Amino acid sequence: MSRIGYARVSTIDQDLDTQIAKLKAEGCGIIRSEKVSGASRFGRAELATIIDFLRPGDELVVTRLDRLGRDTRDVLNLIHECEQREAFVTVLDPHVSTRGDMGHIVLTVLGMVAQMERRFIKERQREGIERAKSQGAYQGGKARIDHQRVLELIRAEMGVSDIAGIMKCSRMQVYRILRGSLEGTV
CATH class of the missing domain: 1.10.10 (Arc Repressor Mutant, subunit A)
Incomplete structure (x- = not known):
């Protein structure tokens, strides 16, 4: 049985160190990390590697549920895939695991909250952009390609x-x- 940690941040300038330290403290022998949006599963190669690697009795550990994803369906599908492999999912904050029936209910609710939070973030971002545009202060995002x-x-x-x-x-x-x-x- 292996405890496999997964750490994720959304942008390149964010730091993974805190998550990795927490996962190591929890006894994760393997930790995979990536800097990619949690809005969907696409483009998350490290997470896909972990799911492919899981064996019966293994445990996927994340610091918070939103590290797995911000879409309820994606999170539930990930948990289902882990269960298909007879592996467990554990979230450290708040501490919830799929080892018990109650854990499934709590993780479903937390997944819905993460999705709602993402909608609120996008709404606040859109409002901020509109306000900046009306004040003539909005320059748009910086070009990533020359x-x-x-x-x-x-x-x-x-x-x-x-x-x-x-x-x-x-x-x-x-x-x-x-x-x-x-x-x-x-």
Whole structure:
């Protein structure tokens, strides 16, 4: 039986150290971590690795339920997948485990609360952006991809897939930049 810890933060500038320290203190022999949004399961390779690795009697440990996800269905599906592998899920704060029937009920409620919290965050963010726009203070998010470089590569007649590979982005992002340049927004 292994205790496998999973730590997650949403952005690159956030710190995983506190979660990792708590998981080590709980006796997790293996700890996987990643910096990716918890809005959905897509793009969470470390979590997928843990689920694939789980064996009967193993325990997936997280510091808080929202580290597993912020969507109730995703969280419940993750718990179900662990149970299919005869493994358990334990949340440290508040301490809840799927080892008992009551733990399932509590985890379902906590999953719903995490999803509601995400909706509130998005709503507050949207209100803040609208307020900043009305005051002329909103600049928009910072570009993560060098648009001018993408356009240079397009002018050099390089293919979209090749550009996406060089720029480490999706083809759709390249198409958006191209469309923006044609519409005069780049």
